[in-house]
Amino acid sequence: MLMSPKTDGLSGPGELLDRLLECRAVGRKQSPEGYGAITDASLKLLVTLAYFASQSVEEGRYPRFRIYVAPSGETEKAPDPWQLGRFAKAVPLRDVDDLRRLAPCAASHDYAMEVEEQGKVVVCTGIRLAHSGEGATEVLSTSLWARHVRPGLMIRVDAPGELRVSEAQRAWDLRAGGLTDLGSLPNHPRPIWLNELAKRLATKSRLEAHINKMVFFAWNELLHSSSEAGRGGCFVILPKTPIDAEATKNDFEISLKYPTTSMGLGKAVADFVDICKGKSIPGDGKQWKGSVNEWLKARYALLSLVESLARLSGVDGCTVFDSDLNLVGFGGKILVTAADHQRKLRDAIANKFLSADVMQKTGTRHFSAFRLCDAHDGISCYVISQDGHVTAFWSHGKIVERWKPYPAWVKRSDQY
DSSP states (O other): OOOOOOBTTBOOHHHHHHHHHHHHHHHHHHOGGGSBSOOHHHHHHHHHHHHHHTTSOBTTBOOOEEEEEOBTTGGGOSOOTTEEEEEEEEEEOOSHHHHHHHGGGGOSTTEEEEEEEETTEEEEEEEEEOOSOGGGSOTTOSOSSOOSOOSSEEEEEEETTEEEEEETTEEEEEETTEEEEEEESSOSOOOHHHHHHHHHHOOSSSOHHHHHHHHHHHHHHHHHHHHHHTSOEEEEEOSOSSOOHHHHHHHHOEEEEEEOOSOBHHHHHHHHHHHHHSSOOOSSHHHHHHHHHHHHHHHHHHHHHHHHHHHHTTSSSEEEEOTTOBEEEEEEEEOOOOOSOOSEEEETTTTEEEOGGGGGGSOHHHHHHHHHHHHSTTOEEEEEOTTSOEEEEEEETTEEEEESSOOOOOSTTTTO
């Protein structure tokens, strides 16, 4: 089996497998039920095939797909609500072409090829939803996206040479020769502004915990959608509400080319929570149908708003929200020109201070976001690169925090 050579500073499928097998050797002794029902040899085959299949063009396109291996015993359970269909005859996966030809059937983030080990042969047995356990959520739930991490093995291919492999709630991401341990998911903090917003939006009927969770999901869905678009962008959250375009320029040095009104993500989330939590279980079929339709319409409206806001980020300039997540405008230009640094830059992941000079080596978006946070207290910025990576900056006191990369992989099953 072909593996990548050991190269200082660079990683490939060989290094990815080394980490996976190390975790398996320890973890399966303690909780084997969280791991895919597949041997180490077959895991090596799947990861290697996925890596090279990601670089194989099919009808002019590079494939994007997922592979899922259920844990021991789960393949015999019935019924399985997330299994879309099984093949009448299992398809052996022996080489790259076997996987490449099947990849289009799992090209969406919502679907995965279900794979099993039969004897010493790895086979694809069907197609399933890649959702992680939405069947366990309550009736008319605020869970737009399944959040319970499903046990087993998931291999996700995003682009040529880009793999994410997760097993037993541990995830590894391979991109551009870099191997990142995503740790136990979720692996980034809920921002301070989110907790404060949830408290403001909460009422007796709007439970704060549900609003907090929903704002967190909706915001990361926004970042994820913008990241997927591949156009880059920058979202700015100001520490003030209400605020208009003129005050944004005067108080925070951001000139908005396209000021807006009446697009409030925070209120939309709170209204959705009202619909979910403000009703009792319907008593008869007619009431049930009406309640479900109302929930579906509200869910669609919220998802449509998130997608619309994500599209705006593709316009040149930053997209600006007030502290209640009302859209102030987009196409913004950051006018901060102060050369002297007012705050220290800290790597929030490593918890260590950095020289502010490192920001001068970054792109315009990152440097402008840093300067904005450096000049004004309480601002949060999320910079999306054209390659899809997200970097978060936020200022408090005498510090600008940088979280890089900020993983906006929360959409549906994208915790994998």
